[in-house]
Amino acid sequence: MTTIHWMEEVMKRKEALLRDTRQLLQIPSVLDETSATEKAPFGKGIDDALQFLLRIGHEEGFSVKNVDGFAGHVEMGSGEELLGILCHVDVVPPGDGWTSDPFAAEIRDGKIYARGAIDDKGPTMAAFYAMKIVKELGLPLSKRVRMIIGTDEESDWRCVDYYFQHEEMPSMGFAPDADFPIIYAEKGIVDLALQQTRTSGSDGGELMLQSFRSGRRYNMVPDAAEAILHGTHERIVAVEQQFQRFLAENDVKGKAVMQAETITLQFEGVSAHAMEPEHGKNAGLYAASFLATLSLDEDARSFVQLLERLHSDSRGKKLGIAYRDDITGDLTVNVGIMSYTKADGGTIGINLRIPVTNNIEETKQTIEAVAAQYGFSTKHFSYSKPHHVDKNHPLIQTLQRVYEERTGERAELLSIGGGTYARSLQAGVAFGPLFPGRPDVAHQKDEYIIIDDLLKATAIYAQAIYELAK
Numbered sequence: 001m002t003t004i005h006w007m008e009e010v011m012k013r014k015e016a017l018l019r020d021t022r023q024l025l026q027i028p029s030v031l032d033e034t035s036a037t038e039k040a041p042f043g044k045g046i047d048d049a050l051q052f053l054l055r056i057g058h059e060e061g062f063s064v065k066n067v068d069g070f071a072g073h074v075e076m077g078s079g080e081e082l083l084g085i086l087c088h089v090d091v092v093p094p095g096d097g098w099t100s101d102p103f104a105a106e107i108r109d110g111k112i113y114a115r116g117a118i119d120d121k122g123p124t125m126a127a128f129y130a131m132k133i134v135k136e137l138g139l140p141l142s143k144r145v146r147m148i149i150g151t152d153e154e155s156d157w158r159c160v161d162y163y164f165q166h167e168e169m170p171s172m173g174f175a176p177d178a179d180f181p182i183i184y185a186e187k188g189i190v191d192l193a194l195q196q197t198r199t200s201g202s203d204g205g206e207l208m209l210q211s212f213r214s215g216r217r218y219n220m221v222p223d224a225a226e227a228i229l230h231g232t233h234e235r236i237v238a239v240e241q242q243f244q245r246f247l248a249e250n251d252v253k254g255k256a257v258m259q260a261e262t263i264t265l266q267f268e269g270v271s272a273h274a275m276e277p278e279h280g281k282n283a284g285l286y287a288a289s290f291l292a293t294l295s296l297d298e299d300a301r302s303f304v305q306l307l308e309r310l311h312s313d314s315r316g317k318k319l320g321i322a323y324r325d326d327i328t329g330d331l332t333v334n335v336g337i338m339s340y341t342k343a344d345g346g347t348i349g350i351n352l353r354i355p356v357t358n359n360i361e362e363t364k365q366t367i368e369a370v371a372a373q374y375g376f377s378t379k380h381f382s383y384s385k386p387h388h389v390d391k392n393h394p395l396i397q398t399l400q401r402v403y404e405e406r407t408g409e410r411a412e413l414l415s416i417g418g419g420t421y422a423r424s425l426q427a428g429v430a431f432g433p434l435f436p437g438r439p440d441v442a443h444q445k446d447e448y449i450i451i452d453d454l455l456k457a458t459a460i461y462a463q464a465i466y467e468l469a470k
Contacts, residue, residue, distance in 0.1 A: 004466075006406070006459040009133045014455060018112075021125040021454065024052055025105035025114035029121075030093050031155050039069045041158070042090065046151045049089035049121070053128070053149055060132055070162035072149045076131060077141040083469045084146055084170030085131070085461075086160075086421035086428065087124035087177065088153035091116035093216060095223060095271055097445045111448040119442035120153070122449040123176035123433040123457065130461035134469075143469040146170065150421060153177075154219070157384070160424050172395045172468070175422040176461060178430035179440075181403050184396055185415035186387040186423050186430070187275075187328045188354035191218045192364075193337075193380035194306075194371045196345035199298055207231040207239070209291065209300035210262075212340040214284025218351040220336055220443055221280030223271035225287035228264050229294075236263045239294065246290045252281070265290070273443045274334035274351040275417035277314040284338040285311040299375075303346035306374040310335050310350075319370055321363045325355040327388065328415040331363070348376065353417035356386040387423035395427050395468070402464045406456070409436070431464070433457040 010017070032043030040047035050072050057064040057074035066072045094102035094115040105114040112122065127147060134145070148170075152159040208230045215222030229239060240256045243265055247254050253268040267287045272280030288307030296304065309318050316322045316333045323331040337349030350367075354360060360383060368378055389396060391413055400411035422428035433453065434440060441447045 006463045010455050010458045013129060017129045020056060021122055022105040022112065024049060024121045024125055025116055026103055027052060028103045029089050029091055031090060041069050042151050046090050050149055050151055053089065067163055067166055071151055071159045073146050075144055075146040076135050077144045077469060079143045081143040082146055082168055082170040083143050084148055084173030084425060085127050086148050086173060086175040087127060088120050088150035089124065090151050090154050092154050092220060092443050095445055099446055110451050112451060113446055113448045115447055117447050117449040118434065120177045122454055126433060126454055126458040127176045127461050129458050130465055133462040134466050139466055141469040145465055145469050153421060160421060170425060172427040173425050174429050174431040175420040176432050177420045178416060178418060179414060179434045180432040181411035182396060182399050182413055183416050183430035184389045184391060184413045185327050185356060186419055187417045188386040189384040189419045190352035190354060191382045192350045194348045194376040195379035196303060197375050197377060198345040205297040206235050206295040208297050209340060210342055212338065214287060215337040218336040218349050219274040221272040221277050221282050221334060222284045222336065223269045225267040225283040226264065227287055227291060228262060230262050233261055236261060239263055250286060252286050271444055274336060275353055277332060277334040282335060285335055299345055302374045303340050306376060307338060320366050323355055323358050325357040328355040331355055331358060332417055354386060356388055384419055389427055389429055393427055396429060398467050399431055399464055402467055403460060406460045406463060432460065
């Protein structure tokens with residue numbers, strides 16, 4: 001049989017791959033309910049990105065389908081069995097502080113900078129070109145190969161739920177949306193919202209917390225927080241001085257804007273993915289930690305005291321829910337959404353990553369018992385179960401062999417706290433694109449993908465698709 005030089009095939013298509021990757025990255029595909037329609041349930045930007053992939057898929061001669069705007073697919077080959085490649089085109093909001101426009105897809109120093117570069121539009125295009133290479137080489141396949149394009153992965157996974165209600169489930173597959181070598185186990189994911197029960201006519205305290213807000217997503221460490229306080233002019237001046245001391249002592253950035261009897265405090269943190277909150281600096285929790293030192297009215301005091309209990313505790317020790325196992329490691333806690341107004345009280349949105357062997361009911365009950373001490377109860381609870389594929393499964397054996405052949409490195413099996421589309425398959429793993437030793441810049445400002453890594457991943461995906469579907 002003729003040897004296929006996968007990397008050479010990728011390099012022949014390098015310019016086209018970079019062009020299409022940048023075009024996809026230039027579409028601002030952030031969830032936007034305000035522009036949602038029946039045909040574009042998650043808004044215009046996301047729909048534009050889906051349509052772009054389906055259009056170029058059609059132009060390349062793939063079979064394509066738009067599943068009511070919730071998802072789509074691009075397919076090739078024939079056979080009874082279906083191999084799935086699960087990708088997504090939605091991205092988290094870009095946030096502030098970028099060096100260049102987050103949707104310009106600028107190339108600098110051998111990297112493409114854009115929101116979605118590594119999560120997940122760059123890898124999606126690598127997988128698309130991998131399919132294109134296998135197709136253009138005319139390689140014989142015994143299975144159909146289908147790229148499934150999700151549109152709501154960064155929020156509620158409504159896309160994948162809808163898709164599999166209407167379309168076939170692949171017998172096995174991979175998601176190019178995490179790390180190389182192979183992620184064979186993923187933690188469970190909980191989104192939990194706690195709502196404050198307001199005390200009637202609560203009063204007391206020298207200061208009134210008018211509003212507090214931090215964070216937009218459960219699955220991101222908030223990089224900004226704002227609190228507005230009302231009190232006497234003398235008290236406001238004292239708060240400003242305390243605030244400056246707090247910033248210096250805690251190595252936190254921020255600023256204060258004073259008016260006669262009001263002060264607005266702004267805290268700056270570092271955003272990161274919720275799967276490892278330690279990689280970020282939670283602006284909202286630092287803000288609460290400062291506010292907990294002030295004399296506030298009763299409802300505000302309960303709100304900031306509960307947040308203070310969650311501060312610097314990504315493993316849930318102070319909550320009493322710390323847990324770890326040998327397959328997936330530590331349970332983690334991220335406080336992603338915090339809001340308070342005098343009229344409505346407080347809401348706290350928490351994201352948990354749950355090890356494979358954890359008892360979720362016990363964990364939930366413990367959190368609720370702690371929250372109740374501060375006058376909070378559960379308003380929302382959603383749970384995506386942990387995912388684990390046996391290490392002897394043919395999918396894993398094949399991907400290990402391909403990875404080792406292409407890189408010359410051992411294909412270790414990994415577990416993560418992140419959730420990829422792989423968990424929606426019975427036999428699904430996450431496979432790249434982040435190579436060992438590379439920093440994980442997903443969900444951060446100045447997100448990028450290294451062009452050489454994009455090309456290398458494309459070659460790995462092309463060989464993997466062929467080996468799994470031949």
